[in-house]
Amino acid sequence: MGRRMSVADISYVLAIGGLATVALTILVGPVVIVLLTSFGDSQSLKFPPPGLTTKWYEALFDASQSRQIHRAAGNTLWVAGCATAGAILFGTLAALGLARSRSRLARIADTAFMSPLVLPGLAFGLAALMYFTFLGLRPSLELIMLGHAVVIVPFVLRTASASLSQLDPALLESSASLGASWLYTLRRVTLPIIAPGIVAGGFLAFIASMDNVPVSLFLAGPRSDMLPIRLWGMMESTLDVRVAAVSGIMVASVLGLMLIMERLVGLTRRMRD
Amino acid sequence: MTIAIAGGALDAAGTGGRRWLAEWQLALPLGLAFTGFFLAPLLILAVVSAFDDEQITRIGFAQWIKFLGDPFYWKVIFDTLKLGLLTVGATVLVGYPLALVYLGARPALQRILLFIVVLPLLTSVVVRTFAWIVILGREGVINGVVMALGLAPAPLRLLQTEFGLVLALTQIEMPLMLLPLLSVMSRIDPNLMSASAALGALRWRTLFRVILPLSVPGLMGGCLLVFASSTTAFISQSVIGGARLVYLPLLIWQQSLVVYNWPLASVAALTLLISVTACIAAISLIGRKIARHVDG
Numbered sequence: 001m002g003r004r005m006s007v008a009d010i011s012y013v014l015a016i017g018g019l020a021t022v023a024l025t026i027l028v029g030p031v032v033i034v035l036l037t038s039f040g041d042s043q044s045l046k047f048p049p050p051g052l053t054t055k056w057y058e059a060l061f062d063a064s065q066s067r068q069i070h071r072a073a074g075n076t077l078w079v080a081g082c083a084t085a086g087a088i089l090f091g092t093l094a095a096l097g098l099a100r101s102r103s104r105l106a107r108i109a110d111t112a113f114m115s116p117l118v119l120p121g122l123a124f125g126l127a128a129l130m131y132f133t134f135l136g137l138r139p140s141l142e143l144i145m146l147g148h149a150v151v152i153v154p155f156v157l158r159t160a161s162a163s164l165s166q167l168d169p170a171l172l173e174s175s176a177s178l179g180a181s182w183l184y185t186l187r188r189v190t191l192p193i194i195a196p197g198i199v200a201g202g203f204l205a206f207i208a209s210m211d212n213v214p215v216s217l218f219l220a221g222p223r224s225d226m227l228p229i230r231l232w233g234m235m236e237s238t239l240d241v242r243v244a245a246v247s248g249i250m251v252a253s254v255l256g257l258m259l260i261m262e263r264l265v266g267l268t269r270r271m272r273d
Numbered sequence: 274m275t276i277a278i279a280g281g282a283l284d285a286a287g288t289g290g291r292r293w294l295a296e297w298q299l300a301l302p303l304g305l306a307f308t309g310f311f312l313a314p315l316l317i318l319a320v321v322s323a324f325d326d327e328q329i330t331r332i333g334f335a336q337w338i339k340f341l342g343d344p345f346y347w348k349v350i351f352d353t354l355k356l357g358l359l360t361v362g363a364t365v366l367v368g369y370p371l372a373l374v375y376l377g378a379r380p381a382l383q384r385i386l387l388f389i390v391v392l393p394l395l396t397s398v399v400v401r402t403f404a405w406i407v408i409l410g411r412e413g414v415i416n417g418v419v420m421a422l423g424l425a426p427a428p429l430r431l432l433q434t435e436f437g438l439v440l441a442l443t444q445i446e447m448p449l450m451l452l453p454l455l456s457v458m459s460r461i462d463p464n465l466m467s468a469s470a471a472l473g474a475l476r477w478r479t480l481f482r483v484i485l486p487l488s489v490p491g492l493m494g495g496c497l498l499v500f501a502s503s504t505t506a507f508i509s510q511s512v513i514g515g516a517r518l519v520y521l522p523l524l525i526w527q528q529s530l531v532v533y534n535w536p537l538a539s540v541a542a543l544t545l546l547i548s549v550t551a552c553i554a555a556i557s558l559i560g561r562k563i564a565r566h567v568d569g
Contacts, residue, residue: 012476019370026367026444027393030404033414037407046412090303097299109300113307118497120505120549122522123542126529127314130321130539150311153303204395211397213508217526228508231399235406235512244407247400254395258388268387271394272455 031251037241038248045239056245066242069230073246076227079141080209083148087205090149091156092198096190099164114158116151121214124151129218139221147215152208156201159270163197164190196265203261204271207254315546322539329535336536340544346524353504353521354548356438360503361496363443364450368495372454373484376461387455394448402509405441406432409513433515441513442503449502450495457491458484486567493560497553504549521545 005013033047038056040049060066094113098106116124128147129139137143167190175185216226227246234240261267325333340346375386393401408414409431416428431437461484469479507522514520521541529538 006475008475008477012480016370016373019367020374023367023371023447024389026440027389027447029414030401030408030444031393031396033407034400034404037404044412045407045410047407047410047414047417090306094300094303097297097301101297103297106297106300109304112312113303116311118501118549118553120501120522120542120545122505122507122525123318123546124311124314126525126538126542127318128310129529130535131314131317134317146310150307153307157303207395211399213398214505217507218530228397228399231397231403232508232512235399235403239406243399243403247397247403250397250400255392258392258395262388268384268391271391271452272387272459 034244034247035251038244040241040244043241045241045244056241057248060242060245060249068225069227069242069246072225072227072230075141075224076210079145079148079226080206083145083152083209084202084206086145086149087153087156088198088202091153091201091205092160092194094153095157095160095164095194096186099161100169110157110161114154117154121151121212122217125214125216125218128215132219139219139224141224144216144219144224144226147219148209148212151212151215152205155204155208156198159197159201159204160194162270162273163194167193197270200261200265200267200270203257203265203267318539318542318546321535322543324536327534327536336534336540340537340540346541349519349521349524350544350548352519353545354552356435356442356510356520357500357504357549357552359435359439360442360446361450361499363439364447364499365492365496367443368447368450368454369492372451372458372488372491373480375455376458376484383459390448390451390455393444394452398445398506398508401445402441402512405437405444405509405513409437409441432513433517435514435518438510438514438518441509442506445506445509446499446503449498453494453498454488454491457488457494461487486563489560489563489567493556493563496556496560500552500556501549505545 037045037047037049039052039054040047041051041053041055042049060069063070094109098110125147128143132139132143171189171193172185175189176182180188211228212226213228213232216229220226220229231243231246234243258267321329322336323332323334325331325335371386371390375383378386406413410416411428411432413431415431419425419429431440465483465487466479469483470476474482504520505522507526510518510520511523511526514523521544525538525541525545528534528541
């Protein structure tokens with residue numbers, strides 16, 4: 001690159017570099033600020049906080065003070081685990097079924113299964129509440145699981161389909177020509193190859209369920225309190241700094257899980273592709 | 274026995290391979306669950322919206338007439354779509370340059386950038402919204418800087434303003450813009466850029482004539498996701514926007530869980546569903562037009 005930079009090229013570097021810096025600051029800044037706030041001793045969310053403390057974390061871990069938060073967190077983990085298991089089972093089966101089909105119906109089905117990603121979740125949340133009410137069902141954790149499973153299936157379906165599309169058909173053909181049954185080929189060839197994709201999709205689905213507001217908002221009841229809804233309540237009424245402590249724990253766990261997933265299945269690359 | 278027969282029947286039908294059931298049938302469980310727990314509820318939404326009274330006894334279109342005849346509700350619809358478009362604009366403005374930096378970065382830096390993009394996406398929306406309360410508040414980060422530099426006589430009012438909400442949503446939704454964009458960018462042949470530069474093209478020209486046209490599919494994918502997500506972002510809208518800024522999600526929540534007027538809530542939910550879907554269809558139509566123009 002012996003060419004000297006022209007004025008136009010300098011303006012390019014400045015404009016693009018400047019805007020990209022803004023983007024990076026906007027992306028990372030809030031995460032850092034949440035972590036700092038959770039260790040700050042200000043009642044009113046003053047930033048930077050006057051001093052450092054761990055009292056919000058102590059209050060959060062105190063069983064008598066924060067029992068409701070603990071129960072909501074437990075519910076949320078349980079629901080996310082079950083909904084993810086369901087999404088992995090149904091999503092992987094559907095991906096296997098649709099992957100090699102070029103029929104019009106298969107394309108329509110695929111688009112439909114992916115639609116919860118773009119359709120307004122709140123409309124579905126309200127719809128699910130009315131639907132279950134008309135069926136005579138009361139709000140419960142099981143119904144929330146069902147609702148979550150439907151909206152998180154796209155994550156599994158997408159990553160599983162992507163892995164399947166990279167699977168060399170010659171492998172399946174040679175397995176079949178060597179006399180292996182379809183089920184044997186699935187168990188010994190297909191699944192081991194697409195497993196990382198399924199794990200990555202399952203992880204994203206789990207996070208999406210943990211994070212879900214639109215469905216939980218309508219289906220959560222007094223006995224089925226969910227963490228995001230409780231945190232929202234805590235932010236709306238009095239600004240409870242324990243929200244910062246919960247946030248700190250969530251950021252730390254997501255960071256840890258992400259590093260593990262990156263090692264195991266190359267998570268971020270899969271999310272990009 | 275039955276397995277062998279089924280497999281034979283399939284082979285006769287020309288699907289190839291030895292299978293004990295047709296492959297597409299594996300999609301049936303999800304298909305049934307999807308019909309029973311996604312399509313059916315959405316159908317109920319349409320049915321409930323066609324009732325006059327809150328007890329859901331009289332069929333009629335009174336709620337639709339009330340909703341569509343009231344300028345207040347039209348403003349809510351307009352504001353919701355406007356919020357989506359503003360967020361799309363802001364995420365493109367800062368997100369696209371970041372994608373360009375990613376495109377030109379070495380693999381090691383690319384991996385770090387990708388990690389930075391994904392981290393906020395996996396951090397709960399509630400956490401991200403909370404962060405913006407700390408940033409935008411009276412004693413928050415921005416006002417701290419503004420007061421320290423003496424830029425304003427009194428703390429700026431940022432919470433409960435559209436500006437503050439769009440700023441927060443820019444961070445909250447940016448990963449959704451960047452992921453499809455980075456996906457498309459990473460497939461652009463680097464030789465095209467070097468060829469353009471070697472032929473003496475300025476970087477701006479390379480951007481607008483080579484990179485931008487090739488990244489249209491990713492850009493459109495990102496716009497679609499950001500628009501869909503920001504228009505339905507109930508928590509961010511209600512906590513940062515407050516009660517003064519009313520968007521369709523808040524209206525749906527109020528009517529269904531506070532006022533218990535399910536027909537009106539259904540009308541609002543369907544309006545959100547239809548208007549967002551229409552905008553998404555328009556965005557992808559424009560995207561396809563541009564892509565075809567580029568190819569041709």
